[in-house]
Amino acid sequence: MTVPETRSGAAKVARDVALALVSYAAGYELRFPASGFHAIHHAAVRWLPLLVAAQIAALALAGRDKRPAAARTIAAVAIGTLAGAAAGWFLFGREGVSRLALAGDVILLCLGALATLPSERRPASDMISPTQLDGGGGVLAISTGLSAIYRYRELLKNLVLKDLKLKYRGSVFGFLWSLLNPLVMILVYLVAFKYIMAIRTEGFVFLLLVGILAWTFFANSASMGAGAIVDNSGLLKTVYFPRAILPIASVFFNLAQYLLTAAVFLPLMLIIYQVRPGPPALLFPVFLLLQLAMTIGIALALAAGTAFFRDIRHLLEIALMVMFWTTPIVYDYHRVPAAWRWPILFSPLSPFVLTYQDIFYYAKWPEPQTAAVAIVYAGVALIGGFALFTRVQGQFTEQL
Amino acid sequence: MRAVIQLDNVSKRYWLRRNRSGELKVRFLGLLHKDRRETRDELWALRDVSITIGQGESVGVIGRNGSGKSTLLKLVAGIHEPTSGDVRVARGTRVGTLIELGVGFHPELSGRENVFLNAAIHGLTRPAIEALYPAIVDYAGLRDFMDVPLKNYSSGMQMRLGFAVAANLDPDILLLDEIFAVGDEEFQNQCRRTLAQFLSAGKTILFVSHAAASVRAVCHRVCLLEHGRLLYDGGVDGGFNAYHRLMLTSSPAPSPVPAVQATALSSSAEAAGEPWHRVTVGGLWDELGELQFDFLKNQGLLPSHYLLDVGCGSLRGGIHFIRYLDPGHYIGFDCDEPLVRAGIEIELARVKLDPARATFIVNDNFQLDGLPPIDFAFAQELFPEIPLTTVITCIAAVVKKLAPGGRFYVTYFEDPNPAETAPVVQPSGVVTHPDMFPYHLNFEVLAGMCRSVGARAERVSDWKQPRGQVMAVIARA
Numbered sequence: 001m002t003v004p005e006t007r008s009g010a011a012k013v014a015r016d017v018a019l020a021l022v023s024y025a026a027g028y029e030l031r032f033p034a035s036g037f038h039a040i041h042h043a044a045v046r047w048l049p050l051l052v053a054a055q056i057a058a059l060a061l062a063g064r065d066k067r068p069a070a071a072r073t074i075a076a077v078a079i080g081t082l083a084g085a086a087a088g089w090f091l092f093g094r095e096g097v098s099r100l101a102l103a104g105d106v107i108l109l110c111l112g113a114l115a116t117l118p119s120e121r122r123p124a125s126d127m128i129s130p131t132q133l134d135g136g137g138g139v140l141a142i143s144t145g146l147s148a149i150y151r152y153r154e155l156l157k158n159l160v161l162k163d164l165k166l167k168y169r170g171s172v173f174g175f176l177w178s179l180l181n182p183l184v185m186i187l188v189y190l191v192a193f194k195y196i197m198a199i200r201t202e203g204f205v206f207l208l209l210v211g212i213l214a215w216t217f218f219a220n221s222a223s224m225g226a227g228a229i230v231d232n233s234g235l236l237k238t239v240y241f242p243r244a245i246l247p248i249a250s251v252f253f254n255l256a257q258y259l260l261t262a263a264v265f266l267p268l269m270l271i272i273y274q275v276r277p278g279p280p281a282l283l284f285p286v287f288l289l290l291q292l293a294m295t296i297g298i299a300l301a302l303a304a305g306t307a308f309f310r311d312i313r314h315l316l317e318i319a320l321m322v323m324f325w326t327t328p329i330v331y332d333y334h335r336v337p338a339a340w341r342w343p344i345l346f347s348p349l350s351p352f353v354l355t356y357q358d359i360f361y362y363a364k365w366p367e368p369q370t371a372a373v374a375i376v377y378a379g380v381a382l383i384g385g386f387a388l389f390t391r392v393q394g395q396f397t398e399q400l
Numbered sequence: 401m402r403a404v405i406q407l408d409n410v411s412k413r414y415w416l417r418r419n420r421s422g423e424l425k426v427r428f429l430g431l432l433h434k435d436r437r438e439t440r441d442e443l444w445a446l447r448d449v450s451i452t453i454g455q456g457e458s459v460g461v462i463g464r465n466g467s468g469k470s471t472l473l474k475l476v477a478g479i480h481e482p483t484s485g486d487v488r489v490a491r492g493t494r495v496g497t498l499i500e501l502g503v504g505f506h507p508e509l510s511g512r513e514n515v516f517l518n519a520a521i522h523g524l525t526r527p528a529i530e531a532l533y534p535a536i537v538d539y540a541g542l543r544d545f546m547d548v549p550l551k552n553y554s555s556g557m558q559m560r561l562g563f564a565v566a567a568n569l570d571p572d573i574l575l576l577d578e579i580f581a582v583g584d585e586e587f588q589n590q591c592r593r594t595l596a597q598f599l600s601a602g603k604t605i606l607f608v609s610h611a612a613a614s615v616r617a618v619c620h621r622v623c624l625l626e627h628g629r630l631l632y633d634g635g636v637d638g639g640f641n642a643y644h645r646l647m648l649t650s651s652p653a654p655s656p657v658p659a660v661q662a663t664a665l666s667s668s669a670e671a672a673g674e675p676w677h678r679v680t681v682g683g684l685w686d687e688l689g690e691l692q693f694d695f696l697k698n699q700g701l702l703p704s705h706y707l708l709d710v711g712c713g714s715l716r717g718g719i720h721f722i723r724y725l726d727p728g729h730y731i732g733f734d735c736d737e738p739l740v741r742a743g744i745e746i747e748l749a750r751v752k753l754d755p756a757r758a759t760f761i762v763n764d765n766f767q768l769d770g771l772p773p774i775d776f777a778f779a780q781e782l783f784p785e786i787p788l789t790t791v792i793t794c795i796a797a798v799v800k801k802l803a804p805g806g807r808f809y810v811t812y813f814e815d816p817n818p819a820e821t822a823p824v825v826q827p828s829g830v831v832t833h834p835d836m837f838p839y840h841l842n843f844e845v846l847a848g849m850c851r852s853v854g855a856r857a858e859r860v861s862d863w864k865q866p867r868g869q870v871m872a873v874i875a876r877a
Contacts, residue, residue: 127406127488130478130495154529155520162517166508238500239521240478394481397474398414 020051022375023104047088051105054084074110081106104376111383131240131394145390148242155241159249164256178257179264182212189330201332203361206269210356211329213265217258218295218349219320224250225299226316229307233400243393244386247303251296266360278363284356287366290378291352297378297385298348304389307399323347328354345370348377401454404493404573404604405476410485412446412471412628445471447628448485450854455490458595458605460615460636462643463625469608472625473499473575476606489573496522496571502562507551511542511561514550518565532568540564560587567594574598576607592617612640623852631792634848641818641834642845645788648821648835677714677742684866689716692780693724695863696809705729705775708768710798711782715743718758719751727757731771735764766797773803781869783812784838791841796853799876808855808874810846811865818842828868843872850874 058080085105149156168174186208193199201207228247229236236243270277306312326347328336333354336344344350351374355366417440446468453459461469474480475487477497489495504521505514515536519529537543540560550558574595595618598605609615615622615636622639624632624646632642678685701707703726712718712732722730734740740762744755761768777798783791798808813832815824821834832840843859850857856877863871 126491127403128491130476130487130489131481152520152523154524154526158517158520162506162509162513165513166506169508234500235504235521237474237479238503239497240495241521241523397479 017048017052019108019379020048020105022372022379023108046091047085050088050091051081051084054087055080055109058083077109078106081109108376108379108383111380111387145242145244145386149245149248152242152245156245156249156252159245160252160256163249163253175260178261182209182216182261182265185212193330199331201335203273203275206273206275206361207332207357208330209265209269210360211327211353213258213262214291214353214356215324215327215329215349216261217254218291219324220257221251221254221295221299222302222320223313223316224254225295226302226306226313228299228303229396230303230310230400233397236400237397243396244300244389247299247389248296251292251299255292270360273361275361275363277360280359280363280365283359283366287352287355287359287374290374291349294348294352294374294378294381297381297383300385300389301381304392304396307396308392323349326350328357345373348381351377401456402490403452404455404490405451405453405606406486406488407449407451407472407475408486408488410446410449410472410475410482410487411444412468412475412480413483414443414445415440416443444628446475446482446625449625449628449630450485451623451630451633453604453606455604456599456602457621458599458607458619460619460622460639461606461608461625462610462615462622462639463631464610464647467625468628469625470499470577471628473577473606473608476573477575493572494523494570495573495575496566496569497575498563498566499575499577501559501566505550505558505562508549510549511546511553515546515561515565518562519569522565522569524569532570536561536564536568539567556584556587563587563591563594571603573604573606576605576609578609578611588614615640622848624848626789629792630852631789632845632848633852635844637818638842638844638848641815641821641842642788642848644821645834675742675746677739677746678716685714685716687866688780689718689720691865692717692778693720696721696776696778697724699776699807699809701776703729706772706803707731708733708771708774708777708798708801710777710779710794711785712740712760713743714739715747717778717780718743719747719753722748722753722758723751725757728759730758731761731774732758733761733766733768735762737762766793768797768801771801773806774798774801775803775806777802777806777808779808779810781811781867783810783841784832784869787835787839788841788845791846792849792852795849795855795874799850799853799855799874802876804876806875809860809871810874811863811869811871812846813838813840813868814870815840815842815845818844826868828866830867843870846872851877 055077058076061076168177171177173180186205189208190205193201194204225247228250229243232246235246269275302312302316326344327349328344333341333344333350351370354370355374358364358366358370449468449472451459461472463469471480475482476489477495477499479497479499502514502518504517506517509517512533515533516529519532519536524532537546540557540563542557542561542564545553545557550561553561576595592614595605599618605618607615607618619636622632622634622636623630624639624642626646631646632639696707701724703724705725706729707721707725709718709721709730709732712734713736715722715732718730718732732740732743740760744760748755759771761771779794779798782794786794795808795810802808813824813826813830815832815834817824823831823833824840825831826840830838832838834840843857847857854877855874857872857874860871860873865871
């Protein structure tokens with residue numbers, strides 16, 4: 001294990017500043033969508049030093065360098081953020097303040113602290129806990145977890161390949177089945193919306209396809225990920241490996257399917273609708289990565305939760321059904337009355353679907369507001385999912 | 401020898417659940433109905449187990465079903481986390497776990513694909529697996545079957561493939577759970593040959609089994625677990641002797657100290673005219689009392705020392721010690737209250753000693769709380785009267801109370817042949833048994849039990865006891 005368990009103070013401050021900036025920008029955009037980044041720029045510059053300084057002061061008071069206890073650190077970060085905000089309010093007034101940004105600040109910074117907090121001090125001797133041999137286990141730090149998964153990348157690859165092989169081996173049409181599924185879905189919605197309900201939307205099938213492919217990736221990953229721990233109890237009980245591999249493998253399996261189907265359908269659509277892909281389409285890998293991060297985080301949280309409460313799988317089915325309709329897949333977001341738009345943005349996939357539609361069909365750059373929300377969702381889900389998963393993974397073998 | 405596995409006061413608690421709250425329904429109903437609420441009982445699978453295993457050792461973990469063997473293995477493997485205590489392995493070692501053969505094998509995949517998946521589960525990288533692959537195929541002897549789906553293999557072929565992967569992974573520490581129980585003789589022989597090669601290569605093996613033959617073939621050291629506690633840590637023969645005796649005296653829970661029943665030790669001639677409290681402890685009352693006293697004085701007992709008389713009975717030794725030691729420095733322990741009372745009221749009164757000069761503790765589970773550090777402890781003729789599980793409870797309790805440099809002298813009937821569990825005719829004519837009163841005990845078993853609680857035992861040779869019991873001295877390691 002080579003990852004240092006205590007980071008330098010500078011790295012911590014840099015992380016805090018980055019998280020604060022992201023949440024500040026996102027929160028401000030959500031609250032004042034009309035104004036641009038330039039409007040908040042000077043306010044943010046004035047506020048951030050106060051926030052970060054107050055956090056550092058609170059952490060120093062809590063004695064972070066002696067023995068980091070998760071609860072104390074989180075309390076310190078939260079109190080520090082609020083104290084910094086109060087100081088800013090007192091000094092500069094409420095100009096440029098966003099309550100949403102403040103809430104986002106607290107949540108993000110707490111998650112950041114939780115995720116990078118080592119839960120165990122490095123032992124002095126040559127003897128270490130068996131779960132530390134692979135750099136995973138009891139250590140909460142997200143980087144340690146990721147390095148363990150990297151060391152087991154061969155297992156990750158094998159698990160994904162196994163699922164792909166098992167899915168298509170022995171069936172006559174093989175991969176064609178994966179194309180048929182979205183095709184039929186599109187056909188059904190096309191008939192229902194365009195011909196029965198006579199709703200006219202320009203480029204309906206194109207938009208529908210972009211949405212359905214991204215949705216299928218997300219929804220299948222979530223339901224497979226939820227069972228990743230419970231369905232592999234035999235494996236978990238007989239050998240140690242970084243447990244997070246299992247839900248991550250189910251996400252990557254669905255990613256592979258997503259990319260394969262997208263590689264077939266997307267060029268087809270571009271040709272049929274005679275859309276010339278513009279430079280914004282180059283942003284696709286960035287948002288795909290963000291969606292991947294968010295999906296991994298959600299899959300980790302669901303997998304951990306299902307190990308303790310089997311009901312989560314049933315709840316998830318219902319939640320996915322609701323989410324499908326709160327995500328602008330089969331309808332046009334821009335036609336939704338403004339008052340009803342905000343609940344749509346709460347659906348985790350909405351910012352991604354909107355962005356994909358923007359960059360592929362409309363060939364325009366994604367709106368900064370949507371992009372900011374996407375970044376926040378990805379960060380919160382990934383950090384929170386990892387933190388939750390690593391915190392409870394020691395109890396999996398007893399729960400199964 | 402470098403330690404590669406270290407367990408430090410390890411305990412593991414499981415919750416046995418009824419009305420599991422894995423379903424939310426149970427949570428909600430539990431708010432309304434008391435009997436639908438989740439109830440959980442705790443089960444301590446391991447209790448305060450400390451073991452250190454050096455590089456190149458092959459250690460067998462034995463014990464009956466539910467004694468905590470597999471839990472121990474899974475803690476070292478990192479599959480479970482201990483409830484308290486520390487499990488440590490040497491930094492930089494590779495731990496190979498063989499709790500089940502063919503972990504993660506999938507019937508639809510070919511033999512080759514399964515080998516790659518199985519090796520990846522054990523943490524190998526692609527180049528490493530590719531380098532090992534030919535050796536694995538050769539070892540399994542399944543060259544012509546590697547592209548056939550595993551579902552077409554016989555169960556024997558699947559097992560061979562599973563073990564072939566495990567045997568070629570080349571870990572520094574190998575954790576094995578009962579793999580010899582399966583497979584035909586040829587397979588078992590192949591396993592043993594492989595393990596022998598492992599050992600000669602300086603690797604460490606931790607092997608869980610109840611099969612004596614397998615453990616003897618592989619291990620040179622045995623740890624015996626009973627009800628989650630380490631009962632014995634030492635040589636293989638002593639370990640199995642203790643294990644077989646446990647099976648014979650099979651009791652579902654640790655038994656309390658039985659009431660003293662030593663009348664069988666004394667002849668009727670001795671008993672004639674003796675009061676009951678003297679007969680009960682086996683007669684020869686005066687002789688043995690003086691013998692004890694002289695012996696301990698020769699061992700360096702001073703009036704300022706604290707003495708714990710385990711099984712003080714009716715104070716045949718006590719009357720000598722109480723007179724000799726400073727007030728309050730004699731502590732008498734026994735489980736039989738009437739007997740101790742008789743000792744105090746009759747014998748102490750007879751020699752006109754004040755009972756306040758001594759401390760008495762009477763209970764049946766060796767609760768020795770609140771005592772000062774003990775310099776000398778003595779258990780005269782106690783071990784022949786109590787079963788093995790009680791002996792270890794006694795040793796553990798007394799060793800914990802010993803002062804630095806303190807010693808615990810015990811007498812017992814020697815069992816000359818630990819490989820068997822037959823009754824033994826002692827030189828004095830007494831017939832001793834492994835599973836009933838009067839019990840015998842092998843020194844190696846005693847030493848192993850002491851090691852399991854962090855103590856060591858030595859034989860004491862200059863001890864002549866009329867009934868032919870031998871003596872050992874126990875001190876902290």
